[in-house]
Amino acid sequence: MASIELRNISKIFTDPKRGELLTLDNISLDIEVNDFLCLLGPSGCGKSTLLNIVAGFEQPTSGTALVDGIPIERPGSDRGVVFQHPTLMPWLDVIENINLSLRLRGMSRSERHERAKEFIDLVGLKGFEHHFPSELSGGMNQRVGIARALLMNPRVILMDEPFAALDAQTKLEMQEELVAIWERRRCTIVFVTHSVDEALVLGNRIAVMTRRPGRIREIFDFDLPRPRDITSPLFNDAKRHVLSLIREESTKVATP
Amino acid sequence: MKTRIERFIVPVVVLLGWELFSRSGYLPKALLPAPSSVVHALSDWVIGYDETTQSYSGHWAKDAIASALRVFAGFALASLVGVAAGVAIGWSRMFEKALEPLLQMLRPIPPVSWIPLAIIWFGIADKPAIFLVFLGAFFPVLMNTIHGVKTVDKNLIRAGSMMGATERQLLTSFVLPAALPSIFAGLRIAIGSAWMLTVTAEMVAVKSGLGYVLWDSYYFLRYDIVMAAMISIGFLGFLSDLGIKGIMAHTLRWQATTTVQGRF
Numbered sequence: 001m002a003s004i005e006l007r008n009i010s011k012i013f014t015d016p017k018r019g020e021l022l023t024l025d026n027i028s029l030d031i032e033v034n035d036f037l038c039l040l041g042p043s044g045c046g047k048s049t050l051l052n053i054v055a056g057f058e059q060p061t062s063g064t065a066l067v068d069g070i071p072i073e074r075p076g077s078d079r080g081v082v083f084q085h086p087t088l089m090p091w092l093d094v095i096e097n098i099n100l101s102l103r104l105r106g107m108s109r110s111e112r113h114e115r116a117k118e119f120i121d122l123v124g125l126k127g128f129e130h131h132f133p134s135e136l137s138g139g140m141n142q143r144v145g146i147a148r149a150l151l152m153n154p155r156v157i158l159m160d161e162p163f164a165a166l167d168a169q170t171k172l173e174m175q176e177e178l179v180a181i182w183e184r185r186r187c188t189i190v191f192v193t194h195s196v197d198e199a200l201v202l203g204n205r206i207a208v209m210t211r212r213p214g215r216i217r218e219i220f221d222f223d224l225p226r227p228r229d230i231t232s233p234l235f236n237d238a239k240r241h242v243l244s245l246i247r248e249e250s251t252k253v254a255t256p
Numbered sequence: 257m258k259t260r261i262e263r264f265i266v267p268v269v270v271l272l273g274w275e276l277f278s279r280s281g282y283l284p285k286a287l288l289p290a291p292s293s294v295v296h297a298l299s300d301w302v303i304g305y306d307e308t309t310q311s312y313s314g315h316w317a318k319d320a321i322a323s324a325l326r327v328f329a330g331f332a333l334a335s336l337v338g339v340a341a342g343v344a345i346g347w348s349r350m351f352e353k354a355l356e357p358l359l360q361m362l363r364p365i366p367p368v369s370w371i372p373l374a375i376i377w378f379g380i381a382d383k384p385a386i387f388l389v390f391l392g393a394f395f396p397v398l399m400n401t402i403h404g405v406k407t408v409d410k411n412l413i414r415a416g417s418m419m420g421a422t423e424r425q426l427l428t429s430f431v432l433p434a435a436l437p438s439i440f441a442g443l444r445i446a447i448g449s450a451w452m453l454t455v456t457a458e459m460v461a462v463k464s465g466l467g468y469v470l471w472d473s474y475y476f477l478r479y480d481i482v483m484a485a486m487i488s489i490g491f492l493g494f495l496s497d498l499g500i501k502g503i504m505a506h507t508l509r510w511q512a513t514t515t516v517q518g519r520f
Binding site for chain 1: 416421510511
């Protein structure tokens with residue numbers, strides 16, 4: 001059984017001023033257990049909307065979304081979300097942000113801190129346990145967001161362009177760490193991005209989406225061995241292929 | 257050192273000018289008592305050494321505590337009810353539709369205009385005063401709590417439900433802390449209103465406290481005591497605001513590095 005099954009998902013946003021807007025058009029997609037699926041698409045193509053539907057933040061207008069065979073009705077701790085902006089609680093320090101899901105389950109403070117330690121080491125935040133988010137850089141806050149999602153030990157991690165706001169160097173480091181974490185822990189990751197390079201560095205499956213209304217243009221497996229060399233011929237072949245898909249899309253818009 | 261001198265220039269000039277003007281005899285002394293005689297009255301009221309304030313001599317602490325307790329009771333009640341109602345209205349459309357029109361109609365009615373009803377309902381004692389303080393302190397807390405809840409970042413709530421929070425936990429662990437900066441702004445306005453209404457109530461509906469002393473002294477043309485009472489009210493109001501500011505600085509210390517507040 002697939003980890004996530006999307007069946008004929010459509011989403012129409014209704015805006016009193018602008019009328020109806022078809023954002024997702026009949027999307028069907030199976031995401032297998034332990035997949036690292038990158039959803040690649042231009043801005044406004046509905047890839048975040050699709051992620052929000054899997055997260056349970058939004059409901060599809062038609063179609064069904066299942067996680068482990070169970071229809072998605074609301075957000076839940078079986079699906080960890082890493083947001084585009086870290087979305088930490090500004091009034092909690094790093095360690096309390098990371099173990100917040102445990103506090104909600106009524107776990108004692110000492111037990112929570114014990115559990116959080118592993119994840120603080122994992123994302124390299126040792127020594128910053130008692131800093132507030134406002135005292136840390138954007139990259140460090142994003143690490144807190146990742147640690148928070150990992151600690152919930154979800155079967156699925158949903159990431160919405162989490163590295164978009166980071167500088168090039170931090171982004172590379174974070175991508176490497178994320179791949180290492182995924183290889184070690186083995187979980188299903190759905191990663192939304194608009195960067196071709198990022199999708200090809202991270203994913204073992206790539207889904208290329210069309211412009212709005214979003215459809216899946218093509219989905220393919222990408223088994224280039226890791227660590228991936230972004231200057232290797234194989235990488236470039238894949239990149240050329242993806243770029244040609246994207247270019248087709250943009251000429252379609254230019255000459256309707 | 258320079259800033260220390262700056263602090264005192266304006267008050268000293270004002271007090272000196274007032275003292276000289278009062279001694280010049282331009283107005284009858286009873287109508288504009290000099291600062292020195294206000295200080296005299298105040299210190300006798302506080303420690304009671306020459307009974308210039310007659311029956312009040314040495315009774316300041318008792319009067320101040322009587323007023324402060326009314327302020328505290330009304331303010332605490334208003335804070336609890338105001339935050340609870342504000343969270344309910346800010347969070348739930350149902351509560352908003354059911355409660356807000358009525359509350360917004362009650363809000364423009366000056367609390368003072370409730371005095372006749374307060375007296376016939378609660379008699380002459382602490383209760384009408386606490387009722388008035390409640391009315392004056394409730395609306396600032398309510399309005400600021402509603403605003404604070406309505407402006408919470410939607411993504412924080414999404415993060416909360418992603419972590420498996422129940423609706424009750426969303427309110428207590430996410431919405432409430434996120435709304436605290438607004439709530440504290442409301443509490444600071446409310447404590448000021450609380451003192452104003454305590455004194456007003458004591459002038460008409462209670463027979464103790466700083467407001468009662470103020471009004472009673474007016475009947476005896478003791479403007480020095482009237483002013484001593486005004487100063488006492490201002491001082492206690494300042495102290496209670498300082499207390500709330502202290503609690504706020506501690507509770508909102510996470511904000512200190514990102515806001516102007518943390519500049520110094």
